[in-house]
Amino acid sequence: MSERTIGGVILDLRNISLSFGGVKALTDISFDVREGEVRAIIGPNGAGKSSMLNVINGVYRPQQGQIAFHGKTRHDMDTHEAAAQGIARTFQNIALFKGMSVLDNIMTGRNLKIKTNFLQQAIWWGPARREEIEQRRKVEEVIDFLEIQHIRKTPVGRLPYGLQKRVELARALAAEPKILLLDEPMAGMNVEEKQDMCRFILDVNEQFGTTVVLIEHDMGVVMDLSDRVVVLDYGRKIADGLPDEVRGNPEVISAYLGQAH
Amino acid sequence: MFYREAGQYKTSYADDGQIFPIRQDRYAIAVLLLVAFVVVPFTASAYLLSGILIPCLIISLAALGLNILTGYAGQLSLGTAAFMAVGAFASYNFVLRIPGIPLLLAFALAGMVAAFVGIIFGLPSLRVRGFYLAASTLATQFFIVWCLTKFSWLSNNSSSGIITAQPMQILGYTFSSPASKYLLVLSIVAVMALALKNLVRSNTGRAWMAIRDMDMAAEVIGFPPMRTKLLAFAVSSFYCGVAGALYAYAFLGTVEPDGFSLDLSFRVLFMIIIGGLGSISGSFIGAGFVFLMPIALNMFFGATGIHMPESVKSNLEQMIFGGLIIFFLIVEPHGLARLWQITKEKLRIWPFPH
Ligand SMILES: Nc1ncnc2c1ncn2[C@@H]1O[C@H](COP(=O)(O)OP(=O)(O)OP(=O)(O)O)[C@@H](O)[C@H]1O
Ligand SMILES: [Mg+2]
Numbered sequence: 173m174s175e176r177t178i179g180g181v182i183l184d185l186r187n188i189s190l191s192f193g194g195v196k197a198l199t200d201i202s203f204d205v206r207e208g209e210v211r212a213i214i215g216p217n218g219a220g221k222s223s224m225l226n227v228i229n230g231v232y233r234p235q236q237g238q239i240a241f242h243g244k245t246r247h248d249m250d251t252h253e254a255a256a257q258g259i260a261r262t263f264q265n266i267a268l269f270k271g272m273s274v275l276d277n278i279m280t281g282r283n284l285k286i287k288t289n290f291l292q293q294a295i296w297w298g299p300a301r302r303e304e305i306e307q308r309r310k311v312e313e314v315i316d317f318l319e320i321q322h323i324r325k326t327p328v329g330r331l332p333y334g335l336q337k338r339v340e341l342a343r344a345l346a347a348e349p350k351i352l353l354l355d356e357p358m359a360g361m362n363v364e365e366k367q368d369m370c371r372f373i374l375d376v377n378e379q380f381g382t383t384v385v386l387i388e389h390d391m392g393v394v395m396d397l398s399d400r401v402v403v404l405d406y407g408r409k410i411a412d413g414l415p416d417e418v419r420g421n422p423e424v425i426s427a428y429l430g431q432a433h
Numbered sequence: 434m435f436y437r438e439a440g441q442y443k444t445s446y447a448d449d450g451q452i453f454p455i456r457q458d459r460y461a462i463a464v465l466l467l468v469a470f471v472v473v474p475f476t477a478s479a480y481l482l483s484g485i486l487i488p489c490l491i492i493s494l495a496a497l498g499l500n501i502l503t504g505y506a507g508q509l510s511l512g513t514a515a516f517m518a519v520g521a522f523a524s525y526n527f528v529l530r531i532p533g534i535p536l537l538l539a540f541a542l543a544g545m546v547a548a549f550v551g552i553i554f555g556l557p558s559l560r561v562r563g564f565y566l567a568a569s570t571l572a573t574q575f576f577i578v579w580c581l582t583k584f585s586w587l588s589n590n591s592s593s594g595i596i597t598a599q600p601m602q603i604l605g606y607t608f609s610s611p612a613s614k615y616l617l618v619l620s621i622v623a624v625m626a627l628a629l630k631n632l633v634r635s636n637t638g639r640a641w642m643a644i645r646d647m648d649m650a651a652e653v654i655g656f657p658p659m660r661t662k663l664l665a666f667a668v669s670s671f672y673c674g675v676a677g678a679l680y681a682y683a684f685l686g687t688v689e690p691d692g693f694s695l696d697l698s699f700r701v702l703f704m705i706i707i708g709g710l711g712s713i714s715g716s717f718i719g720a721g722f723v724f725l726m727p728i729a730l731n732m733f734f735g736a737t738g739i740h741m742p743e744s745v746k747s748n749l750e751q752m753i754f755g756g757l758i759i760f761f762l763i764v765e766p767h768g769l770a771r772l773w774q775i776t777k778e779k780l781r782i783w784p785f786p787h
Binding site: 229231251252254255256260261263267268269270271272276279280281283284286288290293294295296300301304305308309312343347 | 445446447449628629631632634635636637639640642643645646647649650651652653654655656657664668711
């Protein structure tokens, strides 16, 4: 871990509560994320981890609480604004665009950098073509970085699960995000694929200084990767701290013992 | 000649981003265009031009329009004919009421009126999808045809809304012969197909497909759902509108609102299902297929001497379409265009598939 520097708080969540009808998914949760760190969110099934990410990038609107990001405090996030401010994510259930090639999927990650309008794109020659080539160059960097050159032109639907997860990461990285939200990026992968994915996440964090918020069930992975861990159970925060502190926390142990893991 | 890309190395992203990356495809398209622009106008009979090629091209343009909305952006629409009607009547009124307006400008403006109507009637797509959206576009279909019949100003007070398209004049030249009309239609369709090809291989097309495939992820990535969907409605309706204008001016000459019925909307929908959803060549293939099949059947019965009453023939036609649509919906949603692509892929590695 050579030049990693962990800066000040970049994202601060205060007293977030979210419910669906009668179901309380999140209750009064506060935690922060510092610039450049890998922040893990763990907890048993249904603890509210995915809901937390959905609050961070505006897919869900919490009933209570505040989100401070980029020096601005808001009640809830707007998905578009979140993306424009540099929050990118992957999903627990792969959310790739099934009808498109790997390349096109990753290109969509660059959509906010596109300046030409649809008329210029219809004409193609001139600005649109130049821009497309420019974006393609950036996308190729991501493709090289994640070592998926060989599947560039493949329709994503034909790829095995592990590679789909990697393409989804590529799509998020193509946006050159400040914060990367990863919802169980290694679920369902074999050991080798997991190792690759761990390496990629660390590389992203170290080389680009990208802040990572990671949901993961595999405790080994969490302990290896993360700087700080927040633990949720039944929508409440039960622990927050360094991996070793959290691991020894009796409440965390009992939450996990209550659950088959 | 071998169909394959071996030895054709792309050394730049510009090369790789060409419309037709494989050289053989480029040759094929070049030959096709050459034949269509140079050989056909001089050799085809008047019947072939006015009775088959012109309507085929025009309806292909409408199929392209619907494919933008349904195939690329994933919004089912049954209002294609209505947008064609808007285009036909709008161009008629522009030429009628603005003396000396250039014809192509009138067509473009008519397309824009259709685009505007498309945006209005696309608004429900922001809230509803699938079946409910189809139902709301169905309402569009009936409402517009009703409007065109009801408000006689739109048809210059003719009885039951019938309009007769003015002669087509560009820079003093009147397009009256079948060959000249054909060339005009072909040029417009070719340019618009190329523009669409460009659109769908750039960010706009990716936005449409992203919304179609996974709208939540598309939004999270930064595609604005409202703008993306409404743009699809606008561009789609523009294409249908221009197709409608050409339908009136270059094909039928005289049209009435009832000519743009639900039946026509369905036929265009069948074309893109059979040809291929989300495929530009598929729009042409499907249009050609649906348009030519009845003619081919007729010729088949004529040639074999089998006598069939008209009613049986038209039922047979319906059955063949029905069967094909079910086949494509279940087995190959990407239509004939995809089957062709699979053939090409096989050919690329033939004769050693491993
Ligand atoms: N869109 C929704 N509508 C209704 N309830 C929801 C919705 N999303 C989440 N929930 C509920 O909120 C609670 C937390 O769910 P969430 O998906 O955040 O858990 P999780 O920690 O990600 O679990 P897992 O480890 O299984 O992914 C669950 O009880 C779930 O049923
Ligand atoms: Mg989850």
